[in-house]
Amino acid sequence: MLPLLLGVAPLGLIVGVQAAAADLPAGVGAATGVTIYGASAQLAAIDLLGRGVSPMIVVATVAVINVRLALYSAAMAPHWARIGTAQRVASAYLLVDPSYAVGLDGYRRSTSVAEGHVRYLAAGLTLWVGWQALITVGMTIGARVPAGLHLELAVPLCLLALVAQRVDSRRGATAVAVAGGVAVAAHGLPLATGLVAGILAGAAVAARSTPR
């Protein structure tokens, strides 16, 4: 469990730093950890809300970013077929990139579905509690560090560091370069067009260049 938390620690802290810097009503930034619970969608929601983008656009952007969770959910379907509604709701709520990866591995290594489910829920709950704590700590750090140190730059740097570790093919590099380029080029457009256009362009490039 500890490696799991250490892995997401920089990102959780960064979400807190961004929440502290954003022009939002008290508590809203931290509450995205409970309602949305997913780093990239939280960062997008905090960024867009802080810039006064309309609520519909914020919700739509979050949905676009989180479409991948539907795929994870589909992959979990066989493991969740025979559990009760309450457990299924909890399991779905806890589903996010790290819990998906660790959880799927847990189901595979377990001798029974029940044992796999205990592993998934334990990992998911640990991650959830740790995530909320990291955001709180990040907010505290963000509010205390002098503005002259430009801690807000740690947010994009952290994101790029994660992308650099994840992307190891030329096609992946092209996809993220397109995403970043489109996002910058369209940044001035209203309705968060830049962010959504960047994400979709990057994903489309990745899909188009996939060998069939």
Next chain:
Amino acid sequence: MSAWLTIVAAGIATFALRFTPARLLAGRPVSARWEQALDFIGPAAFTALAAPALVVAPATATPALARLAAVVVTVAVARATRSTAAALAVGMPTFWLLAALAAAG
């Protein structure tokens, strides 16, 4: 109030994506293209969030060379060490050092 409603609505939309086990996809093989596209939504979102934050104001209030160097160093350390914490631990001081030099010069 509107901000609270927005994040609750975004949370409900997200939960629907998590819970509704994508009946269209469940039990069916997902095409490699579709899977690849979804796989890249994460990295694409991160880059689309990061790039404007580095290139567009108010980031431009900081020295451009210091920002560029911090990006290069952060990405290089992340690739070499596979550690986000290490990348930030080298990347941010790189920015601080060069920004201080720019201010002094």
